[in-house]
Amino acid sequence: MSDAPAIEVDLADGISHEPSEWEKETAAVLRKSRRLGEDAPDSDVWQVLATSTLDGITVTPLGTASLTADLADPGLPGQAPFTRGSTATRELEGWDVRAWFADPDVERTRQDVITDLENGVNSLWIRVGSGGVPIESLATVLEAVFLDLAPIALDAPHEPVEAAKAFATVISERSITPAPGTSFGADPIGAAFRGRGDTNLESAVEVARIAGPLGARALTVDATAVHDAGASDVQELAYSLAAGAQYLRLLVEAGFSVDEAAGLIDFRYAATGEQFPTIAKFRAARRLWNRVVELSGGAATGQLQHAVTSRPMMAKYDPYVNMLRTTVAAFAAGVGGAASVTVLPFDERLGLPDAFSRRIARNTSSLLISESHVAEVADPAGGSYAVEKLTDDTARAAWALFGEIDATDSLDAALVVVRTHVEATVSQRALAIAKRKQPITGVSEFPNLHETLPERRPYAPGLNDAVLDVHRYGGEFEAMRDDRAATPVFLATMGTVAAYTARATFAANLFAAGGVDTVTAGPTEGVDEIIAAYNSAGNVPVVCLTGNATAYDAWGADLVTALRGAGAKHVVVAGKSSLDVDATAAVGDDALAFLRSIRQELGA
Numbered sequence: 001m002s003d004a005p006a007i008e009v010d011l012a013d014g015i016s017h018e019p020s021e022w023e024k025e026t027a028a029v030l031r032k033s034r035r036l037g038e039d040a041p042d043s044d045v046w047q048v049l050a051t052s053t054l055d056g057i058t059v060t061p062l063g064t065a066s067l068t069a070d071l072a073d074p075g076l077p078g079q080a081p082f083t084r085g086s087t088a089t090r091e092l093e094g095w096d097v098r099a100w101f102a103d104p105d106v107e108r109t110r111q112d113v114i115t116d117l118e119n120g121v122n123s124l125w126i127r128v129g130s131g132g133v134p135i136e137s138l139a140t141v142l143e144a145v146f147l148d149l150a151p152i153a154l155d156a157p158h159e160p161v162e163a164a165k166a167f168a169t170v171i172s173e174r175s176i177t178p179a180p181g182t183s184f185g186a187d188p189i190g191a192a193f194r195g196r197g198d199t200n201l202e203s204a205v206e207v208a209r210i211a212g213p214l215g216a217r218a219l220t221v222d223a224t225a226v227h228d229a230g231a232s233d234v235q236e237l238a239y240s241l242a243a244g245a246q247y248l249r250l251l252v253e254a255g256f257s258v259d260e261a262a263g264l265i266d267f268r269y270a271a272t273g274e275q276f277p278t279i280a281k282f283r284a285a286r287r288l289w290n291r292v293v294e295l296s297g298g299a300a301t302g303q304l305q306h307a308v309t310s311r312p313m314m315a316k317y318d319p320y321v322n323m324l325r326t327t328v329a330a331f332a333a334g335v336g337g338a339a340s341v342t343v344l345p346f347d348e349r350l351g352l353p354d355a356f357s358r359r360i361a362r363n364t365s366s367l368l369i370s371e372s373h374v375a376e377v378a379d380p381a382g383g384s385y386a387v388e389k390l391t392d393d394t395a396r397a398a399w400a401l402f403g404e405i406d407a408t409d410s411l412d413a414a415l416v417v418v419r420t421h422v423e424a425t426v427s428q429r430a431l432a433i434a435k436r437k438q439p440i441t442g443v444s445e446f447p448n449l450h451e452t453l454p455e456r457r458p459y460a461p462g463l464n465d466a467v468l469d470v471h472r473y474g475g476e477f478e479a480m481r482d483d484r485a486a487t488p489v490f491l492a493t494m495g496t497v498a499a500y501t502a503r504a505t506f507a508a509n510l511f512a513a514g515g516v517d518t519v520t521a522g523p524t525e526g527v528d529e530i531i532a533a534y535n536s537a538g539n540v541p542v543v544c545l546t547g548n549a550t551a552y553d554a555w556g557a558d559l560v561t562a563l564r565g566a567g568a569k570h571v572v573v574a575g576k577s578s579l580d581v582d583a584t585a586a587v588g589d590d591a592l593a594f595l596r597s598i599r600q601e602l603g604a
Helices: 019-032 042-049 106-118 135-141 160-174 188-194 202-214 233-253 258-262 275-295 319-335 355-371 385-406 411-434 475-482 497-513 527-536 549-566 591-602
Strands: 096-101 123-127 152-155 183-186 217-222 265-271 305-309 340-342 489-493 518-520 542-546 570-574 583-585
Touching: 019 042, 096 106, 096 355, 106 123, 106 135, 106 355, 135 160, 152 160, 160 183, 160 202, 183 202, 188 217, 188 233, 188 411, 202 217, 202 233, 217 233, 233 258, 233 265, 233 275, 233 385, 233 411, 265 275, 265 319, 275 305, 275 319, 275 385, 305 319, 319 340, 319 355, 385 411, 411 475, 411 591, 475 497, 475 591, 489 497, 489 527, 497 518, 497 542, 497 549, 497 570, 497 583, 497 591, 527 549, 542 549, 542 591, 549 570, 570 591, 583 591
Parallel strands: 096 123, 096 340, 123 152, 152 183, 183 217, 217 265, 265 305, 305 340, 489 518, 489 542, 542 570, 570 583
Antiparallel strands: none
16 A cells, blocks of 8 residues: 555635636537537537426526525425425435335235335325226225325225225224325316316315315325326426315315315326426425415415326336336435325336336335435435526426416316417427437337337226326327338448448438338448349338448439339438438438338338
């Protein structure tokens, strides 16, 4: 070992930096990657690296003190306005790990409940009635559960009152007080938005009268109803405030005080793979709900939040990538302060989860909490200039939209406003996905056309509203994969492997994303070799040239002529080119539109 003395450096002692220094170093990197012009000022790095959410909110690449100079104090965890957390500490030294159950097979669900509770799950989210556990079997499923220790969240959109009565009977027969966080889960407004289930608002009051005396929550504002339809973060928040305010009015009119009514309501939000916007959403939601209750005349209150990893972001193809998506989402929800987090199994898109996928789902939270120690610090994102700014921007945008929704004169009119905004967002997102600016790994990028999907038992028909009837982000690509083209595209690979590999790989992946296979010529030295390979492939109607710019200039035109003479009906070139072809395939193009045209040429 060296005898040299250790050098101690106090980074806070006399060391300071200006944003201009970061701009200079960052600009140098961006110029090397050609993302910033040589003559552009260094300060342009802010615009180049900044991203914008679907709500038009800018996410800055670097947080600086100036971002939060004019923002209100977010307070402390457990104190109004609850931006930094509904409680000062987490009882479980982490978030509540909540598993999802929707299997109508009563004995299988009973065993799954026991297995999950014995292996890290703290609470249960159970689909009851149509599409889930039969109401009359709820007691059997909960037979081995200590209901005073493990919170239960019901999801019974079609029969909320009947499910509430059945659950209340189980609680009463055991003479216990249900665990904090227990929720009877009635949500007729969510059922109305989804267009199915019990949409009678009076059922909310009836469930409140059942749950209240038992010390449980009665109503769940399930904002995933609009998220599943394609809503943005701001739209999801605004909807939740409008629905929550409607429930407050409804319960107060029924004789509950504002504080009693607020204590009967919990909230469910989606957590996505967009890490920072998700963190900001959960923080903003607590601040906003506290303001709604305050304006209603109630005491300061922390919002009880249940986070669920986003269904729309889940992919059918290459489903194991869903593990990565849900890990980021669970991390963001936990850091954002959600009280409970449900990680949906990675095979959620394919059918009822098996033992392995259930294990991975519950272990995702367990690893984040116990191995990564994500939850040891209350509000770990608090104080981050970028996160505080994003939280404030999200809250203000959601409050403005909430005002527009709440100004309507009926629930139906309010839902029309929400749907109108959501439809605009769906179109905006769809264009980004089509152009692959918002790539979906395994679906629009890096697809494996020959993969074998895991087989799962199908969901019960009544569960369509929660699982199958969802605006899947990759749905249009997946639909083409479901209906694969019978005829491949011929890749006219020009030159050596090194010369054509980049564009050939790009083209093959692009075609595979649309359910179209490819055959390649392999290394070639000229037009004759490619034509020979083309004839051997069976004279397929669509050909795509893949080579470098030198090859395109040198013999691309001759190759196009020869291919058409050999029978090619539709000639494409990979990359930008001046060749006289029928279409080009390049980064930034509308991939969906391109693939639809190719499939039409192939007769698919």
